[in-house]
Amino acid sequence: MSEQDIAVHGARAGDFVRLGDTHLVVRVEADDRQRGNELQIGFGKNARDGIGMQSIRPSKSCDVVITNVLVIDAVLGIRVTSIGINEGRISAIGRSGNPDTMDDIDVVVGSGTVIIPGEGLIATAGGIDSHVHAMAPRVCDAALSSGVTTLIAQEFGPFWGVGVGSKWALGHGHKQFAAWPLNVGILGRGAGSTTDPLYEALEGGVCGFKIHEDTGAHPRTLDTTLSFADEHDVAVALHTDGLNEMMHVEDTIAAIAGRAVHAYHVEGCGGGHAPDVLRLAGHNNILASSTNPTLAFGINAADEHVAMIISAHGMNPELPSDIELARRRVRNATMAAENKLHDIGVIPVTSSDALGMGRADDTWRKTFAMASMFADRAILDGTVAPDDVVIENERVLRHIAKITINPALVHGLSHEVGSLQVGLLADIVLWPYRSFASKPNMVIKSGIPAWGVVGDPGSTVANAQPLTISAQFGAFGASAAELGVHFTNAMSTTTVEGRRSVPVKNTRTVRGTDMVRHGVLGTIDVDVHDYTVRFNGDIVTCNPLSESPLTRKYVL
Amino acid sequence: MELTPSELDRLLIFSAAQLAESRRARGTKLNHPEATALIANAVIEAARDGATHAQAIHAGVNAVSPDELLDGIDSMLSGISVEAVFNDGRRLVVIDFPSNSDSSTPGSVTRLVQQSELQSDDLVTLDVHNNSTVDISVTTHMHFFEVNPRLIFDREASYGRHLFIPAGEHVDFPAGQTTSVTLVPITGNRIIIGFAGLVDGPLDAPGAREEAMRRARELGYLSGDKS
Numbered sequence: 047m048s049e050q051d052i053a054v055h056g057a058r059a060g061d062f063v064r065l066g067d068t069h070l071v072v073r074v075e076a077d078d079r080q081r082g083n084e085l086q087i088g089f090g091k092n093a094r095d096g097i098g099m100q101s102i103r104p105s106k107s108c109d110v111v112i113t114n115v116l117v118i119d120a121v122l123g124i125r126v127t128s129i130g131i132n133e134g135r136i137s138a139i140g141r142s143g144n145p146d147t148m149d150d151i152d153v154v155v156g157s158g159t160v161i162i163p164g165e166g167l168i169a170t171a172g173g174i175d176s177h178v179h180a181m182a183p184r185v186c187d188a189a190l191s192s193g194v195t196t197l198i199a200q201e202f203g204p205f206w207g208v209g210v211g212s213k214w215a216l217g218h219g220h221k222q223f224a225a226w227p228l229n230v231g232i233l234g235r236g237a238g239s240t241t242d243p244l245y246e247a248l249e250g251g252v253c254g255f256k257i258h259e260d261t262g263a264h265p266r267t268l269d270t271t272l273s274f275a276d277e278h279d280v281a282v283a284l285h286t287d288g289l290n291e292m293m294h295v296e297d298t299i300a301a302i303a304g305r306a307v308h309a310y311h312v313e314g315c316g317g318g319h320a321p322d323v324l325r326l327a328g329h330n331n332i333l334a335s336s337t338n339p340t341l342a343f344g345i346n347a348a349d350e351h352v353a354m355i356i357s358a359h360g361m362n363p364e365l366p367s368d369i370e371l372a373r374r375r376v377r378n379a380t381m382a383a384e385n386k387l388h389d390i391g392v393i394p395v396t397s398s399d400a401l402g403m404g405r406a407d408d409t410w411r412k413t414f415a416m417a418s419m420f421a422d423r424a425i426l427d428g429t430v431a432p433d434d435v436v437i438e439n440e441r442v443l444r445h446i447a448k449i450t451i452n453p454a455l456v457h458g459l460s461h462e463v464g465s466l467q468v469g470l471l472a473d474i475v476l477w478p479y480r481s482f483a484s485k486p487n488m489v490i491k492s493g494i495p496a497w498g499v500v501g502d503p504g505s506t507v508a509n510a511q512p513l514t515i516s517a518q519f520g521a522f523g524a525s526a527a528e529l530g531v532h533f534t535n536a537m538s539t540t541t542v543e544g545r546r547s548v549p550v551k552n553t554r555t556v557r558g559t560d561m562v563r564h565g566v567l568g569t570i571d572v573d574v575h576d577y578t579v580r581f582n583g584d585i586v587t588c589n590p591l592s593e594s595p596l597t598r599k600y601v602l
Numbered sequence: 603m604e605l606t607p608s609e610l611d612r613l614l615i616f617s618a619a620q621l622a623e624s625r626r627a628r629g630t631k632l633n634h635p636e637a638t639a640l641i642a643n644a645v646i647e648a649a650r651d652g653a654t655h656a657q658a659i660h661a662g663v664n665a666v667s668p669d670e671l672l673d674g675i676d677s678m679l680s681g682i683s684v685e686a687v688f689n690d691g692r693r694l695v696v697i698d699f700p701s702n703s704d705s706s707t708p709g710s711v712t713r714l715v716q717q718s719e720l721q722s723d724d725l726v727t728l729d730v731h732n733n734s735t736v737d738i739s740v741t742t743h744m745h746f747f748e749v750n751p752r753l754i755f756d757r758e759a760s761y762g763r764h765l766f767i768p769a770g771e772h773v774d775f776p777a778g779q780t781t782s783v784t785l786v787p788i789t790g791n792r793i794i795i796g797f798a799g800l801v802d803g804p805l806d807a808p809g810a811r812e813e814a815m816r817r818a819r820e821l822g823y824l825s826g827d828k829s
Contacts, residue, residue: 048713049701054770057711067674067708082720083743083789086770092743096796146793147743426705432714480678480709502685504608506694511642511684512614599672599708602618602635 055084056165057116057479058126062426062435065168065442065482068418068595071426073437074116077126078141083148085113085128087161095157100144107156108132110493111142112474115164119171120447120562121465124439128153129169131472134492134529139468162495168482170446171465172196172473172489173410176453177283177310177337177397179203185406186226189398190497191515192407193475193486196229196463198283198453198533200256203401206360208285209235209256211243213540216250220542224527227496227520229463229473231533231550233283236271237261244274251540253533253550254281254457259317260359263287268301276305280535281457281553283308286318286326288375295319295326304331306554308456311337312393313384315351316403317359320374322572324383324579327393330558330567333456335395336384337404342415343385345590351376351403358403379587380572383579386586388448389420389441392568394561395456396448409449411596414483417445418595419588444563451562458550462531471531484596485515492529496520608685612646615684619643631672634679641665642684645695649686655693658686662697677703677710722786725766729782730755732775740765741772746785747814748797751823758815762788762805798823 057063059077064070087093093113095101108130117139118124128142130153140152155161172195178185181203189197201207202219210216210232223230234247236255239262244255255271257263263286275282284307286298293301298319310316312334314323327334339354340347352372355361361368387393396413400406422436454464462471472493475486488498495518502510520529527544534540536549559565568582579586603609618639622632632640644665648658662684668676682697705712732738734752746760753775763785765773775781788794794801800814800823818824 048716051717051768052711052713054768058713058717060713060715060717062705062712062714064705064708064710064712071712081718082766082769082786084769088770090739090741090772091770092741094741094743096745096794097741097743101795144790146791146795147788148790151790424705426712426714428714435714478709479711480707482709501683502608502611504606505683505685507683509683510694511638511682512611512618514614599633599675599678600635601633602621 054165056114056126056167060432062424062437063116063479065414066480066484066596067599068414069421069423070414070418070438070442071424072118072124072439072442073435074126075124075439078128078152079114079126080141080149083143085143085155087113087163093155093161097147098143099155099157099159100146101157104156104158105132107154108137108159110160110162110472111153111155112162112164112169112476113142115167115169115476117169117466118442118446119466120443120451121467123443128164129466129472129474130154131493134472136466136468136470136472139466162488164476166479167487168477168479169466170475170477171450172463172475172491173449174453174459174463175398175400175406175409176308176335176395176457177404178400178406179206179402181401183222185400186223186228187516188406189400190226190228190489193410193477193489194406195473195475195489195491196459198231198233198253198457199223200233206260207235208258208261209233209237209247210250210252211235211247213246213250216247216252217540220251220532220540224530224542224545227491227494227526227529229459229531229533231457235261236282237267238270238274239266241270241274244271248278248535248537249539251532251534251538251547252280253535254283254553256283256285258285259287259289264292265297265301268298272302272305272307276554278535278537279458279551279553281308281550282306283310285310285316286323288314288317288320288323289371290319295322299326299329299332302332306331306333306556309334310397311335311399311403313340313380314377315340315375315381316399317375321377321380321574321577324380324572325570327387328568328570328581333395333556333558333561334393335397335453336388336393337397337399338408338412339404340381340384341388341396341412342419342594343381343588343590344594345592347381347590348376348378354403377577378590379577380579382587382590385416385419386588387581388416390581391444391564391566392581394448394452394558394564397453410483413445413449415591415594415596417441419591440563447562447564452564455556455560455562457533458553458556459533461551462548481600484600488518491520494520494525494529496529615639615642615646626670632666632670632675633672634675637666637671637675637679638682641679641682641697645684645697646686649688649693652689655688655695658688658695659697662695663699674706674708677701677707720766720768722766724787726759726763726785727782728755728759728785729780730775731780732777735777737777738775739772740775742767742769745788745794745797745801747818748800751821757818757824760785761811761814762792764788
């Protein structure tokens with residue numbers, strides 16, 4: 047009986063759900079449905095005119111409803127509910143149906159409403175990848191296929207940009223990204239000894255600046271870019287002086303001078319002060335993130351990275367001094383510490399470093415593989431009372447914050463994206479329970495299915511093999527541009543035909559303590575000889591993973 | 603070859619199946635895409651060799667054995683759909699496996715606390731006779747008062763009620779037979795719009811019930827003479 051009920055209606059309040067093949071077991075906190083009045087669409091079901099659907103205009107009910115879905119959201123928690131969408135935004139969350147015939151309806155379903163059945167699926171906010179080298183257009187396909195709907199890009203390659211300065215080039219870049227149903231912001235190059243190079247990028251519609259040692263991360267560029275950002279409310283992403291050519295990490299902290307900055311790949315494998323750039327984390331004004339190759343710290347992590355650094359940064363493996371520079375960036379101890387600092391809430395953001403030194407389609411997977419490393423095993427064989435079973439709701443919600451609401455806050459996007467709260471864009475990813483964070487079933491962009499699982503196009507049914515994760519209707523025609531947002535700044539004079547331009551905001555006042563389910567501050571020390579990391583005096587580390595969940599069983 | 607998009611997709615299955623086959627030959631335990639490709643490919647090849655639909659299902663079900671799979675994969679393989687070219691044309695085949703999941707299965711739901719059953723303290727039980735020559739089915743939330751006039755029962759007692767069964771299910775009324783059903787009051791604002799037009803408004807408005815009965819009588823819902 048239970049098995050049949052779960053197969054038909056999915057999990058209910060109090061049920062335990064294992065996320066993919068991880069050790070993460072969550073317990074459903076609430077179920078907004080009323081027993082007996084669950085809304086279902088199909089032959090012989092109750093989502094019919096006058097029964098489960100009210101005979102009113104969709105504009106008075108909702109355009110789209112996702113029914114009976116298990117929401118996992120850093121702000122809303124873990125609950126079974128329905129999500130109503132009007133004109134691309136989330137308009138209501140709660141019990142769905144027809145108030146004429148059902149009690150306490152929050153999401154009114156009209157006879158013209160599109161119904162997306164969510165039983166057996168998990169709904170999350172679309173992922174936000176705040177560190178993308180768009181070195182090739184297909185990086186957008188990879189991102190969408192992994193459940194990412196917002197990119198903060200640093201170039202439109204194949205050239206290595208680490209920020210774009212030219213207004214003329216930016217005009218083309220924004221137009222190119224409008225081909226995908228994605229929200230995209232481009233970072234300007236924050237390599238300015240004077241503000242002159244920064245102005246054109248601002249007019250060109252950047253949403254922030256990137257300071258990178260490859261183009262100059264010196265005291266003057268830091269101060270100029272941060273001052274300029276303060277004046278115009280845009281974010282600043284920072285890859286520090288890994289050579290220690292002009293400054294040590296403490297000098298960088300001093301040059302930042304309390305201003306908000308997003309510290310990319312804070313562990314240092316991706317670059318930055320060697321060997322102790324990790325000391326940037328834990329400061330209230332320095333919002334730290336990790337890139338995905340060091341996450342779910344694994345037994346092969348260090349071996350992978352030397353070649354990756356040489357390849358990504360225009361170095362030459364024939365040059366011994368280049369190999370030496372690359373080796374200095376790869377340290378097992380700081381990688382192990384980085385993973386632990388995520389688990390205890392010190393590092394609030396994960397990202398990819400796509401086509402730079404990370405994987406565009408791996409951030410969801412690696413973020414939750416990392417969460418699984420630290421999870422306790424739930425005992426579900428009935429020998430432990432239900433209320434005593436160790437569950438991972440808080441850990442799961444902390445980790446989902448790293449890829450949704452926290453990067454939105456850091457980059458000033460949270461008035462549009464980052465969670466499933468009413469009023470935000472309906473950027474929603476639907477995941478089967480069994481492949482959560484590994485392979486999405488559907489990526490809904492501003493309320494329209496834009497990417498997801500598609501089958502043999504000549505088949506009688508939509509789900510015949512070979513199933514691939516690729517473009518849905520929302521990725522075609524003028525919709526692709528309209529469904530996405532161009533994240534920009536208030537001074538921009540650049541517009542993109544068919545795409546809404548939205549200035550980022552509150553980027554200069556955001557602090558570590560604003561980070562959802564994070565905000566743990568403290569002092570990090572890195573022993574410069576053996577790289578042992580201490581947080582507030584205590585050693586932080588973890589054991590490397592020999593077998594990563596969410597990957598081996600799922601990826602061809 | 604003049605290949606269509608569907609034929610090109612068929613090559614994706616073949617490529618994945620060949621890859622999986624070479625891994626299996628080395629003794630490598632198979633993952634989800636590998637096992638799926640082998641199953642889909644086995645169905646297609648069986649059909650190509652003249653198998654019947656049932657024989658192709660048999661080929662698919664037996665394409666991989668549980669001991670060739672990574673842990674938990676066998677429970678992830680249900681409902682594999684694939685189209686194959688049989689001797690009588692293209693046909694859809696769906697391969698299902700018996701569920702053998704437990705709490706360690708990827709994506710498993712474990713219910714340790716029994717959920718409450720449907721409850722109501724206001725139930726009505728009626729005998730309903732299907733006075734016609736074809737079967738009739740009624741779904742959960744249909745206003746029972748307005749079901750097919752060929753069902754003969756105490757219609758007034760069903761006013762403002764629907765079937766007391768789990769959402770999404772239905773009750774069959776076989777032709778010529780009498781079936782007992784239990785009904786529960788419609789909830790919410792109790793407004794019935796549409797259906798057969800017998801109410802078309804608030805159920806509990808003054809005179810609504812009497813007017814609905816009058817319309818039902820006028821339209822032949824009470825006489826049972828439609829057959």
